[in-house]
Amino acid sequence: MADKDGAEPVTASTNNPLSRKLNKILETRLDNDKDMLEALKALSTFFTENSLRSRRNLRSDIEKRSLAINEEFLTAFQAVKEQLDSVYSDVQAMNECCLDMTSRLKAAKAKTHHLISQTTSLHHESQRLQVKEQVANAFLDKFQLKQDEMKSLRGSKDGTLHVDFFKALARVKQIHSDCKFLLRTNHQTAGLEIMESMALHQESAYERLYRWTQNQCRLVTQDTPDVSPMLCQAVEALQDRPVLLKYSLDEFGKARRSSVVRGFIDALTRGGPGGTPRPIELHSHDPLRYVGDMLAWLHQASASEKEYLQSLLKGCTASNIQMDEVLGNITEGVCTPFKVRVEQVLVSEQDPVTLYKLDNLLKFYHHTIGQIVNTEAALLSTVAEIQDLSHRMFFNSLTGHANRLLDKVELPPSDLGPTSSLTQTLQLLRDVLACHDASVVPIDDKKQDYKQILACVIDPLLQMCSMSASRLSAIDMAAYMVNCIHLMNTTLALYEFTDTRLEMLNAQTDAHVDTLISEQASYILNRVGLAQMYGAIQQHQTGQGPLSSLPGLDELAIKSAVNKFDSYLAQPDSLTLPQCSLILGVTVRETAKKRSVELVCEAYKQIFNAILDPENGYKDGKSIVPRTPDQVTHLLN
Amino acid sequence: MAAGPYNYSYIFKYIIIGDMGVGKSCLLHQFTEKKFMADCPHTIGVEFGTRIIEVASQKIKLQIWDTAGQERFRAVTRSYYRGAAGALMVYDITRRSTYNHLSSWLTDARNLTNPNTVIFLIGNKCDLDAQRDVTYEEAKQFAEENGLMFLECSAKTGENVEDAFLDTAKKIYQNIQDGSLDLNAAESGVQHKPATPRNPITTDQPPNKENCSC
Numbered sequence: 001m002a003d004k005d006g007a008e009p010v011t012a013s014t015n016n017p018l019s020r021k022l023n024k025i026l027e028t029r030l031d032n033d034k035d036m037l038e039a040l041k042a043l044s045t046f047f048t049e050n051s052l053r054s055r056r057n058l059r060s061d062i063e064k065r066s067l068a069i070n071e072e073f074l075t076a077f078q079a080v081k082e083q084l085d086s087v088y089s090d091v092q093a094m095n096e097c098c099l100d101m102t103s104r105l106k107a108a109k110a111k112t113h114h115l116i117s118q119t120t121s122l123h124h125e126s127q128r129l130q131v132k133e134q135v136a137n138a139f140l141d142k143f144q145l146k147q148d149e150m151k152s153l154r155g156s157k158d159g160t161l162h163v164d165f166f167k168a169l170a171r172v173k174q175i176h177s178d179c180k181f182l183l184r185t186n187h188q189t190a191g192l193e194i195m196e197s198m199a200l201h202q203e204s205a206y207e208r209l210y211r212w213t214q215n216q217c218r219l220v221t222q223d224t225p226d227v228s229p230m231l232c233q234a235v236e237a238l239q240d241r242p243v244l245l246k247y248s249l250d251e252f253g254k255a256r257r258s259s260v261v262r263g264f265i266d267a268l269t270r271g272g273p274g275g276t277p278r279p280i281e282l283h284s285h286d287p288l289r290y291v292g293d294m295l296a297w298l299h300q301a302s303a304s305e306k307e308y309l310q311s312l313l314k315g316c317t318a319s320n321i322q323m324d325e326v327l328g329n330i331t332e333g334v335c336t337p338f339k340v341r342v343e344q345v346l347v348s349e350q351d352p353v354t355l356y357k358l359d360n361l362l363k364f365y366h367h368t369i370g371q372i373v374n375t376e377a378a379l380l381s382t383v384a385e386i387q388d389l390s391h392r393m394f395f396n397s398l399t400g401h402a403n404r405l406l407d408k409v410e411l412p413p414s415d416l417g418p419t420s421s422l423t424q425t426l427q428l429l430r431d432v433l434a435c436h437d438a439s440v441v442p443i444d445d446k447k448q449d450y451k452q453i454l455a456c457v458i459d460p461l462l463q464m465c466s467m468s469a470s471r472l473s474a475i476d477m478a479a480y481m482v483n484c485i486h487l488m489n490t491t492l493a494l495y496e497f498t499d500t501r502l503e504m505l506n507a508q509t510d511a512h513v514d515t516l517i518s519e520q521a522s523y524i525l526n527r528v529g530l531a532q533m534y535g536a537i538q539q540h541q542t543g544q545g546p547l548s549s550l551p552g553l554d555e556l557a558i559k560s561a562v563n564k565f566d567s568y569l570a571q572p573d574s575l576t577l578p579q580c581s582l583i584l585g586v587t588v589r590e591t592a593k594k595r596s597v598e599l600v601c602e603a604y605k606q607i608f609n610a611i612l613d614p615e616n617g618y619k620d621g622k623s624i625v626p627r628t629p630d631q632v633t634h635l636l637n
Numbered sequence: 638m639a640a641g642p643y644n645y646s647y648i649f650k651y652i653i654i655g656d657m658g659v660g661k662s663c664l665l666h667q668f669t670e671k672k673f674m675a676d677c678p679h680t681i682g683v684e685f686g687t688r689i690i691e692v693a694s695q696k697i698k699l700q701i702w703d704t705a706g707q708e709r710f711r712a713v714t715r716s717y718y719r720g721a722a723g724a725l726m727v728y729d730i731t732r733r734s735t736y737n738h739l740s741s742w743l744t745d746a747r748n749l750t751n752p753n754t755v756i757f758l759i760g761n762k763c764d765l766d767a768q769r770d771v772t773y774e775e776a777k778q779f780a781e782e783n784g785l786m787f788l789e790c791s792a793k794t795g796e797n798v799e800d801a802f803l804d805t806a807k808k809i810y811q812n813i814q815d816g817s818l819d820l821n822a823a824e825s826g827v828q829h830k831p832a833t834p835r836n837p838i839t840t841d842q843p844p845n846k847e848n849c850s851c
Contacts, residue, residue: 224648267719277719277751288712296683296716303685304648304700364713368682 143175143182143194145201153205161212166233169209172201173240209234210244217252220308221259227311236315249322252312253329260301261333267297268337287345288357294338295365295383298331302372302379305330328377335382342386346393352401353431355394360435362387363445395456401428402460409467416480416582418487419468422461426491429457433495450497458488458501462508475519478512479579485509486585509588516580516592521599524575528568529561534603537610546617547610558611558624565604566627569635572597597636605629645689645696649809649827651802652717652750654742655727656735657706660761663792664727665703668802673793680705682713690803692810699802718749722818722827723757723805728776730760730789731768736776743783753818755808756785759801763789 031037046065047054054061145153149171152162176198182191213234220227238245271279280293309323309330316322342362349355366383373380402425410419432453436446465484469477489505492498525531533553540547547553568575576593583589608629612621627635653661662684666674669686685702702721704714718724724746728735739758746756758780760771773789780787786804790797809827812818818827 277749280719289716292712293716293719296713297719299683300650300685300702300717300720307687307700361713364682 169205172198206241213248214251221255225308239316249326253326256330257333264334302331324374327373331379335378339382346390352397356432356435359390359394398456405464412468412480418484447497454501475579478515479582482512483584517596520577520596524600527575528564548617601633604632645698647697649699649722651701651723652721653703653725656738659727659729659735660792661727662703667792667795667798683717692806721750722809723755725757727759727761729762730771731765733770736771755805757805758785758787760789764791764794
């Protein structure tokens with residue numbers, strides 16, 4: 001470059017072509033020029049002979065060579081070009097193809113775009129629908145009956161119930177009640193419709209159930225009814241329809257009632273297998289056994305019926321009242337056959353003891369059966385009615401007996417003892433009262449009964465005794481009455497609840513004993529001759545002067561009387577009234593004796609005191625009445 | 638539900654008899670409630686209890702009538718023998734008098750029940766062995782002589798109580814199968830529930846008309 005810069009000022013010289021050429025040559029550095037080196041190397045390959053000719057030809061040779069090479073090039077490139085052309089055409093075709101495809105795709109895309117969006121929306125729709133379907137299925141599961149449920153609910157034509165009926169019925173009920181949730185939400189229409197259809201199902205199902213139950217109930221007429229679990233379930237299900245349940249139970253009661261009646265009649269007339277145990281009616285001659293067997297049978301039957309009923313109603317709640325009612329119906333049928341028979345027994349029975357036993361037996365069973373059936377049951381009121389009848393019959397019989405006593409009053413026997421009718425009646429009373437010991441009725445009833453029985457027997461007896469004694473002397477009557485009352489007393493004393501009666505009888509005895517005592521005492525005083533003096537002394541007043549001046553009260557008279565009294569003292573029993581010794585009761589007899597002696601002693605004491613009283617003018621009182629009252633009392637006791 | 642306690646094939650009626658205070662009610666209580674009832678009051682007339690047992694895989698309902706032992710109730714209790722399939726005759730091993738009265742109870746039982754009634758002799762209170770007044774052998778002999786079944790029991794401890802009731806039922810059941818007990822007859826003390834299949838019985842004896850509901 002420095003050369004170039006240095007050569008510029010000398011422009012003239014450079015303008016000369018030769019110089020320029022020369023310069024150029026000179027400047028050429030051959031070893032650095034690779035092209036030159038290459039060229040020369042290439043030249044050396046074919047320029048092997050350095051001759052003029054060759055030098056002259058060199059140019060053409062080179063040109064020739066160059067031409068050949070170019071031709072070679074040309075042919076080579078010709079092939080390449082052809083190849084490229086074909087590639088080009090291929091690519092061109094491809095491009096066209098691609099363009100075509102692109103356009104087609106574009107077209108397709110344009111076309112399918114709608115479809116895709118449709119598909120997507122359909123897909124969404126389908127998903128939505130699936131969810132809906134699930135919901136709907138769940139809804140149906142919850143709110144609709146399944147096919148087989150419907151089937152079991154409808155049942156078969158012959159009226160039999162399928163075992164699943166109750167499950168289906170429970171489902172219907174459940175759905176019906178679930179509808180209330182629906183009604184609370186926005187699905188009121190659905191709720192109402194389902195509710196309506198379930199209500200229809202329910203109604204027809206209950207109708208069917210009722211028919212079936214009714215039929216089943218009609219069949220329970222065996223001795224031991226077959227209360228199947230299905231029937232129990234049916235009754236349990238019918239609880240929701242109280243009226244239907246009631247009708248069904250009525251049907252059950254009707255069937256059982258006829259069965260009980262049949263069983264009762266069989267027990268009465270046919271007895272057990274081969275006649276053992278013997279039919280109850282075979283004992284109809286023995287009223288107690290006859291009636292007792294019937295009552296025991298009824299007791300057992302009602303207990304069994306109650307069990308069957310309990311097993312039927314075991315699934316039901318709070319059905320006690322209803323159960324009692326049905327049980328009352330069941331046991332109602334036997335009332336008439338039972339009543340007729342017992343009434344016959346009662347009416348034909350005369351013996352008060354048997355009647356009373358029957359009365360107590362009926363009372364006992366009224367209580368016992370009352371533990372099984374309720375008070376409204378006809379059976380219980382029948383027993384009560386019959387018991388009332390027996391009670392009346394018993395008292396009628398007792399009163400009749402008493403009336404007969406009064407119709408035919410016996411005269412008292414000579415020993416003033418009780419008459420045979422009295423002893424017989426008292427024996428009857430004993431027998432009647434003894435029934436109570438063997439009976440089973442509550443104490444209150446017993447007390448009431450005793451009062452009534454005693455009134456029925458003792459009062460007429462007393463009346464009878466007074467009537468039979470009416471013609472006797474006062475002493476005889478007193479002794480007789482004491483004896484009669486004594487007998488009643490000892491009879492009654494053995495039993496409870498007789499205290500007031502005993503008290504009354506004792507008072508009567510006392511009155512009669514008092515009569516006897518005074519009679520006895522005056523008898524003694526009369527017999528020894530002291531009676532007159534005793535009377536005079538008692539009536540004497542001081543103004544009348546000394547006693548000794550009164551007639552009959554002189555020393556002699558008194559002395560002789562006191563002597564007699566002495567002999568009485570030696571043998572006190574000699575002056576006992578015969579009536580007093582006829583008194584049966586030892587205590588009463590002793591009391592009478594003791595108290596009459598007391599009276600005598602008292603009289604003697606007054607006489608003694610009067611005589612010793614100096615005012616009365618007896619000279620030697622001590623010699624007139626040698627014994628002091630104490631001595632007398634001592635001797636007589 | 639289907640196998641509820643009320644499903645049974647037969648009802649057997651029992652009666653319990655014996656002197657006062659031998660423990661009849663306690664035996665019943667022990668059997669039905671599986672408990673000992675101390676201070677048991679005197680039975681008034683009759684009372685009854687039930688329990689369902691199983692014999693030969695048949696459910697049987699026992700309806701047991703417990704009678705009062707007091708003499709004054711004798712007239713009442715006699716009416717309950719009627720229709721008993723089993724009679725349990727109880728005495729107290731510590732009181733000889735209750736044993737001595739057995740023959741009178743037995744006479745009643747034989748006269749008032751049907752010939753097939755199974756009579757089972759029970760010597761109660763065997764827990765009081767120290768106070769024993771009646772030997773086992775003696776009672777056993779009495780039972781054999783009279784064709785009775787026999788066990789000593791204790792209502793207090795429950796010993797043998799179950800067996801006495803069950804053995805009686807087994808014997809009755811056996812009688813049914815032998816055909817010696819006719820189910821047709823009313824008051825046999827056995828009632829059959831016709832709803833259940835009853836193959837084993839029909840093979841022996843034809844009690845086939847009981848199903849008819851008149």
